[in-house]
Amino acid sequence: MSNTAHDDEWVRKPASASVGTNCTAAQYDSMYAESLADPDRFWAAQADRLDWIKRPTKIAGWNYDPVDIRWFEDGKLNICHNAVDRHVAAGHGDRVALIFEPDSPDAEGRHITYAQLQTEVIRMANTLKKLGAKKGDRVTIYMPMIPEGVFAMLACARIGAIHSVIFGGFSPDAIAGRVEDCESDWIVTADQGLRGSKIVPLKANVDEALEKVSVKAVLVVRHTGGEIAMREGRDHWYHEVSQGVDDECPCEPMDAEDPLFILYTSGSTGSPKGVLHTTGGYAVWTETTFRYVFDYRPGEVFWCTADIGWVTGHSYIVYGPLQNGATALMFEGVPNYPDHDRFWAACEKHKVNIFYTAPTAIRALMREGEAHVAKHDLSSLRLIGSVGEPINPEAWRWYHEHVGAGAVPVIDTWWQTETGGVMITTLPGAHDMKPGSAGLPFFGICPQLVDNDGDVLEGAAAGNLCITRSWPGQARTVYGDHDRFIQTYFSTYAGKYFTGDGCRRDADGYYWITGRVDDVINVSGHRMGTAEVESALVLHAYVSEAAVVGYPHDIKGQGIYCYVTLKVGEEPSEELAGELRQWVRKEIGPIATPDHLHFTPALPKTRSGKIMRRILRKIAENDFGSLGDTSTLADPSVVETLIEGRQNR
Numbered sequence: 001m002s003n004t005a006h007d008d009e010w011v012r013k014p015a016s017a018s019v020g021t022n023c024t025a026a027q028y029d030s031m032y033a034e035s036l037a038d039p040d041r042f043w044a045a046q047a048d049r050l051d052w053i054k055r056p057t058k059i060a061g062w063n064y065d066p067v068d069i070r071w072f073e074d075g076k077l078n079i080c081h082n083a084v085d086r087h088v089a090a091g092h093g094d095r096v097a098l099i100f101e102p103d104s105p106d107a108e109g110r111h112i113t114y115a116q117l118q119t120e121v122i123r124m125a126n127t128l129k130k131l132g133a134k135k136g137d138r139v140t141i142y143m144p145m146i147p148e149g150v151f152a153m154l155a156c157a158r159i160g161a162i163h164s165v166i167f168g169g170f171s172p173d174a175i176a177g178r179v180e181d182c183e184s185d186w187i188v189t190a191d192q193g194l195r196g197s198k199i200v201p202l203k204a205n206v207d208e209a210l211e212k213v214s215v216k217a218v219l220v221v222r223h224t225g226g227e228i229a230m231r232e233g234r235d236h237w238y239h240e241v242s243q244g245v246d247d248e249c250p251c252e253p254m255d256a257e258d259p260l261f262i263l264y265t266s267g268s269t270g271s272p273k274g275v276l277h278t279t280g281g282y283a284v285w286t287e288t289t290f291r292y293v294f295d296y297r298p299g300e301v302f303w304c305t306a307d308i309g310w311v312t313g314h315s316y317i318v319y320g321p322l323q324n325g326a327t328a329l330m331f332e333g334v335p336n337y338p339d340h341d342r343f344w345a346a347c348e349k350h351k352v353n354i355f356y357t358a359p360t361a362i363r364a365l366m367r368e369g370e371a372h373v374a375k376h377d378l379s380s381l382r383l384i385g386s387v388g389e390p391i392n393p394e395a396w397r398w399y400h401e402h403v404g405a406g407a408v409p410v411i412d413t414w415w416q417t418e419t420g421g422v423m424i425t426t427l428p429g430a431h432d433m434k435p436g437s438a439g440l441p442f443f444g445i446c447p448q449l450v451d452n453d454g455d456v457l458e459g460a461a462a463g464n465l466c467i468t469r470s471w472p473g474q475a476r477t478v479y480g481d482h483d484r485f486i487q488t489y490f491s492t493y494a495g496k497y498f499t500g501d502g503c504r505r506d507a508d509g510y511y512w513i514t515g516r517v518d519d520v521i522n523v524s525g526h527r528m529g530t531a532e533v534e535s536a537l538v539l540h541a542y543v544s545e546a547a548v549v550g551y552p553h554d555i556k557g558q559g560i561y562c563y564v565t566l567k568v569g570e571e572p573s574e575e576l577a578g579e580l581r582q583w584v585r586k587e588i589g590p591i592a593t594p595d596h597l598h599f600t601p602a603l604p605k606t607r608s609g610k611i612m613r614r615i616l617r618k619i620a621e622n623d624f625g626s627l628g629d630t631s632t633l634a635d636p637s638v639v640e641t642l643i644e645g646r647q648n649r
Ligand code: PRX
Pocket: 265, 311, 312, 386, 387, 388, 389, 390, 391, 412, 413, 414, 415, 416, 417, 418, 438, 499, 500, 501, 513, 514, 515, 516, 522, 525, 526, 527
């Protein structure tokens, strides 16, 4: 099996009888052409599948200079109504909306119908109201992967509150920063989470965060039943405070451009940004992408293995599937517990039809061997997908051959927190695939490659990936900091949205994402700013300076390599290295744990004091034979010392 990507390696889509017929190649061509020629007509037609309180007459209303993005502006709707109530009203109340697969395969799972979902969401919504939350308020959700996390999101949407979901793996400091940034007065959490039988102390983390910031109320869902502290007047058990709430709660009529959620994500500089998505455009975008990309058919079971703390969970566990009336599987645990066959055991058990995961999980499972897959009957699978980072062709082929029986189409979906939903992918019934390439733009998407000077590259070329026109699911701003939004995405190449990714387009027009071109790294599909890890390190009393870079890692995609200079008088040691690793875990969360810590007396800097990261990246990659020009360094001898001390040998 080779791990190289070839522009001419085609994997043919299965005969149309056995896959999606929602969109053939000819239909894709004509729909894509129409989406560009007449976006208003195209998107009005897509929007028509939703229930609107007031149907929009203004469809696309955006400008990239100055940046002002609006879609369906004069429409009114509620996304919770579209995800829940309208299916019940249409007589589908008995259909299963969520299948909950718990951490332990021996624990009891749940099947939640649309009617039950409606009841649960109303209960949560009225409880939030009882605690004082209302339209426009920010509600933080810090939950394990249990259905109550979805109830909480939908409950916010129902009452018009803006949810800010924080991944359950983040630290108390990360929670505090996010709660403070969006001035959130409510937190919904659980006593504890479970991941691979390990306990995640969610409520204890919230308590620690609340030593730094304060909120009006914390709503606590009892999950493990573990011992936790409850502060009188501030903390409320969900099962207690929800007692006796009304069993009706009308969906709040929302303007299409009313905020739906904030989701914090990392960039090159500064602390994570609160990316803001609004109601109408995001609703249409997630409904449409789910429908076409996953070629969803009624009755099928869809499983996206992401966490609701990431955008993938927002769009393809919650809003995309539920707006389509789909059955979404929600998994609390991890792929290797109790054994490396957990994904496949759950696919077999629930007869999963569409499976969507991240390359890092595929690589980790591939390493354990195909016997874990072969043990299970995966004949229900009709489509398998990948998201979050570039998938190397070897992992793609393994996924296709062993999980997809060499027959099931693989979709490699490129998108971002900021894009709200899938942007580049092959469509299963329409397109042949190429291992390692995401494929073609989705309806309405105009990718453009530019060189570092901003000159547009035509035809087969490699460059920086921009998008030249807005699409309904585009983020509208950074919460509370529109200038930062403009600065981050629209200033590098004026008048275009810059994705931060490098990309190649081949002669067939297929796009190949090559990874970030900024100081963002992607570790096991988790997006992280190197600057965040650096800030965490320099908070330690012994650290004088830190520079963090990514390097290729077999399983994680990228690993975290930290160069650290200590304050005068402090000595490097194994013990201190261990302490710094723990320190970063505590400051940010376990996902940011450094893989390599390299103590160095100095960092390579130019005479003006700028750290030459290019050199640090090369040494971290163990590729110091091609360091390029080092003559502009203030002290070129630093490089020799760094090479000698390299950790990734
Ligand atoms: O670098 C790209 C990578 O993940 C980044 C976005 O991360 P995040 O906002 O956390 O969203 C991840 C899930 C949508 C992108 O800038 N990325 C995402 N999907 C792919 C990818 N890189 C290559 N191929 C993909 N399919």
